[in-house]
Amino acid sequence: MVEIIQIVGIGIIGTILAVVIKQYKPELSLLLSIVVGLIILLLLLSRIAVIIDVMENLATKANIDLIYFKTILKVIAISYITEFAYKICEDTGQHNIAMKIQLAGRIFIMILGIPIMLAILESVMQLLP
């Protein structure tokens, strides 16, 4: 419960300071907002690790093939990082770079998804007579 208050506090103080600095040094206020974003992400990572451990236990209990779970984790990690960079570029108005980053993220996720698609197709082919 305390973490959410800490994160909200950091976020609000960070935005207020970013606005204060914006009139003097616009570039520093951008850097400050990036730092605040990074700090909040770092605080969240420990919580995500807990969730992933629980999901991993459930997956092993239900004896699902771990390769699929690992791929899902990689997809989440890629979207986690690309979202971070995408929002920063979007925030400064660099829509061009932001869209490129998002496209790159989608392509990497697609590449990760290909083995699973192939596995599904093979299993479907076996079902057909």
Added chain:
Amino acid sequence: MDIDLVFKIAGLGILISVFNMVLKQAEKEEQAQMLTLVGVIIVLMVIIQLINQLFTNVRSIFGF
């Protein structure tokens, strides 16, 4: 680690803007530009350390 880093960077920003005003009064425009660059570089080094920490944590947690 977290909230005082934000205050440090905000303080650095305000300090630099004050110094810039002083330098402008003393007709030293180029020093003022250099000072802004120095400030940006210092904050960039902090950001690079944080990003490095973020990427190593993500790599270790998500099992890359």
